[in-house]
Amino acid sequence: MTNDVKPLLQVRNLRKYFPVRGRLFRTVQAQVKAVDDVSFELMPGQTLGLVGESGCGKSTLGRALLRLHEPTSGEVLFNNEGDMTDVASMDKAELLKQRREMQMIFQDPFASLSPRRTVAQTLLEPLETHGIGTAAEREDKLKELMKTVGLRPQVLHRYPHEFSGGQRQRIGIARALTLNPKFIVADEPVSALDVSVQSQVLNLIKELQEEQGISFLFVSHDLAVIQHVSDVVAVMYLGSIVEMADAGELFANPKHPYTQALLSAIPVPDPKTKSKRIILGGDVPSPMNPPTGCPFHPRCSQATDACRSSEPVQTVVSPPDTTDSAPDAGPHTVSCHLYAP
Amino acid sequence: MSPGVSQTLLSVRDLTVEFATEQGRVRAVDRVSFDVQAGEIVGLVGESGCGKTVTGLSVLGLVPRPPGDIVAGEILFEGKDLLQLDESGMRAVRGGDISMIFQEPMTALNPVFTIGAQMTEVLRLHKQLSRSQARAATIEMLDLVGIPAPAKRIDEYPHQLSGGMRQRVMIAMALSCGPKLLIADEPTTALDVTTQAQVLEQIVKLQSQFDMGVILVTHDLGVVAETCDRALVMYCGEIVESAPVGELFESPAHPYTAGLLSSIPRIREQRLDRLPVIDGVVPDLLHLPPGCRFADRCERANSACRKQRPDLNGESSLVRCFKPLSETKAGGAS
Numbered sequence: 001m002t003n004d005v006k007p008l009l010q011v012r013n014l015r016k017y018f019p020v021r022g023r024l025f026r027t028v029q030a031q032v033k034a035v036d037d038v039s040f041e042l043m044p045g046q047t048l049g050l051v052g053e054s055g056c057g058k059s060t061l062g063r064a065l066l067r068l069h070e071p072t073s074g075e076v077l078f079n080n081e082g083d084m085t086d087v088a089s090m091d092k093a094e095l096l097k098q099r100r101e102m103q104m105i106f107q108d109p110f111a112s113l114s115p116r117r118t119v120a121q122t123l124l125e126p127l128e129t130h131g132i133g134t135a136a137e138r139e140d141k142l143k144e145l146m147k148t149v150g151l152r153p154q155v156l157h158r159y160p161h162e163f164s165g166g167q168r169q170r171i172g173i174a175r176a177l178t179l180n181p182k183f184i185v186a187d188e189p190v191s192a193l194d195v196s197v198q199s200q201v202l203n204l205i206k207e208l209q210e211e212q213g214i215s216f217l218f219v220s221h222d223l224a225v226i227q228h229v230s231d232v233v234a235v236m237y238l239g240s241i242v243e244m245a246d247a248g249e250l251f252a253n254p255k256h257p258y259t260q261a262l263l264s265a266i267p268v269p270d271p272k273t274k275s276k277r278i279i280l281g282g283d284v285p286s287p288m289n290p291p292t293g294c295p296f297h298p299r300c301s302q303a304t305d306a307c308r309s310s311e312p313v314q315t316v317v318s319p320p321d322t323t324d325s326a327p328d329a330g331p332h333t334v335s336c337h338l339y340a341p
Numbered sequence: 342m343s344p345g346v347s348q349t350l351l352s353v354r355d356l357t358v359e360f361a362t363e364q365g366r367v368r369a370v371d372r373v374s375f376d377v378q379a380g381e382i383v384g385l386v387g388e389s390g391c392g393k394t395v396t397g398l399s400v401l402g403l404v405p406r407p408p409g410d411i412v413a414g415e416i417l418f419e420g421k422d423l424l425q426l427d428e429s430g431m432r433a434v435r436g437g438d439i440s441m442i443f444q445e446p447m448t449a450l451n452p453v454f455t456i457g458a459q460m461t462e463v464l465r466l467h468k469q470l471s472r473s474q475a476r477a478a479t480i481e482m483l484d485l486v487g488i489p490a491p492a493k494r495i496d497e498y499p500h501q502l503s504g505g506m507r508q509r510v511m512i513a514m515a516l517s518c519g520p521k522l523l524i525a526d527e528p529t530t531a532l533d534v535t536t537q538a539q540v541l542e543q544i545v546k547l548q549s550q551f552d553m554g555v556i557l558v559t560h561d562l563g564v565v566a567e568t569c570d571r572a573l574v575m576y577c578g579e580i581v582e583s584a585p586v587g588e589l590f591e592s593p594a595h596p597y598t599a600g601l602l603s604s605i606p607r608i609r610e611q612r613l614d615r616l617p618v619i620d621g622v623v624p625d626l627l628h629l630p631p632g633c634r635f636a637d638r639c640e641r642a643n644s645a646c647r648k649q650r651p652d653l654n655g656e657s658s659l660v661r662c663f664k665p666l667s668e669t670k671a672g673g674a675s
Binding site: 053054164166167194195196197198199200202203206221222223224227247251252261262263264265266267268269270271272277279280283284 | 506586623
């Protein structure tokens with residue numbers, strides 16, 4: 001990406017806190033910091049892979065960008081024809097218009113489609129809401145969408161229960177594509193699917209990236225899936241992004257001890273490569289009561305006193321252009337005391 | 342594992358399980374035969390609906406009847422047929438000589454009893470231990486599976502533990518009577534990768550310590566590669582391939598196994614532009630094709646494959662295919 005291309009999305013210091021209320025008077029007792037001071041940029045046509053374990057805040061982050069969760073603070077700047085407008089501070093009418101540009105693919109294709117509506121009814125709703133096209137144009141659009149996601153247009157009048165999991169997920173993708181968005185949040189879109197179907201859906205998402213130039217925020221707990229679809233990868237732990245880099249660079253050269261452990265923990269489907277595994281002790285701490293200092297220090301084998309007392313700052317470990325794999329790669333940043341300048 | 346002295350612990354012969362549904366009878370497990378030796382970890386892999394879980398449940402007599410029905414077969418555990426036992430005989434086996442770990446540790450544990458209460462019950466029932474003996478044995482067991490401060494944790498309720506901890510409690514409970522056979526049904530599927538690594542390491546360690554036979558039911562071929570000695574691949578209720586893990590991953594003989602292996606996204610140095618896929622979908626168990634059940638999705642299939650059902654052929658490694666990928670296996674190659 002050259003410097004004169006503006007990012008499609010610029011997220012600045014985004015926070016999403018959930019209040020924990022007491023039983024009596026519903027007073028706020030504590031805050032769960034699900035997303036805590038997250039900033040990143042996404043270029044047009046780029047896919048950001050967001051990876052982390054359950055409860056790290058990756059889904060909350062995806063939803064906060066679309067304001068399916070109201071952000072507590074921070075800015076979500078979206079490039080509308082060159083103007084960076086803040087989605088986080090829009091009123092309802094503006095937001096409705098903005099949603100044409102930003103859509104979501106959900107994890108569970110069994111729960112995300114209404115069982116009482118045919119595929120056609122589900123796909124028509126966004127077009128009707130936004131008053132797009134005549135009846136005939138809408139019908140053409142629906143047929144075209146079905147073709148794009150690899151389903152026969154004849155099945156438009158069927159109900160979700162008549163489809164398999166993979167087919168339902170294709171319908172979920174078609175729904176997200178109805179309004180020709182520029183940006184899609186895909187929240188674990190393949191984790192509910194079987195392996196042989198998973199690869200079909202992943203290939204479909206790759207086609208959409210390449211042919212329609214859609215930018216994705218691809219949320220997944222599966223690093224192998226993330227590597228397959230992402231240009232840039234961000235690793236999340238307890239509400240913060242702890243490491244972010246170009247996909248090639250991150251997988252070849254992981255810096256943060258958590259990223260290293262995460263990579264080594266994946267079971268490899270090849271019995272000959274017995275991986276040298278870093279087994280992490282303990283569990284992810286509760287985001288209600290995060291540890292002091294670096295949130296990862298209780299599980300980190302390299303933790304020092306500094307890690308226990310002060311929060312690490314984001315450090316650039318290798319500037320752009322030093323990786324020969326991708327000349328336009330962004331910087332490799334990591335939040336860890338080991339790499340503090 | 343020492344194959345020379347190993348003896349057959351479990352021998353499943355032609356197990357066939359059917360379920361009554363509104364649309365008709367469905368054969369979820371179709372003439373499945375396999376052996377498990379003492380000290381061996383056997384992986385049972387396949388996609389959802391292939392019958393792997395029902396096979397595991399059948400061994401313990403846990404298939405709900407009705408709608409389920411074991412219509413044929415034998416399950417020989419140390420020579421005696423478990424299918425001939427009545428409910429009280431079966432109850433003596435369950436949790437004693439054979440025990441099971443379930444997928445979802447939150448639903449498998451009773452939320453209104455402490456961990457200690459649930460675990461000591463097993464010991465008092467099967468081993469006739471006194472209350473204090475059972476408690477001491479439970480604390481020891483919790484310590485063995487790597488639960489910190491077991492003497493304190495024993496009085497906690499399931500909701501006070503994390504997912505990984507709960508699964509360890511399940512493992513501790515399953516192992517507390519020193520079973521000879523452990524059936525682990527997707528024991529790590531509900532867990533995060535870093536926790537999965539901890540739990541798998543624990544299972545393998547305890548398996549060799551107790552010299553148990555283990556049936557590991559999973560959809561994750563990565564887990565199979567890292568933990569199992571032998572794997573059985575299931576498709577539409579049938580075993581389509583059975584081989585030692587090294588061989589299965591090196592040279593899969595059944596086109597389904599090969600397709601499954603190549604379609605998994607895995608971390609590679611050079612990422613692929615597109616993942617290889619297995620076209621089509623798993624056939625509906627109510628309308629199975631007359632020939633090979635994989636034929637419609639198979640690139641190698643010919644008209645014979647569509648007409649006739651292949652048998653499971655071979656000696657140490659078995660494959661159910663007329664045109665297996667590896668020529669050394671099976672006699673059915675044409």
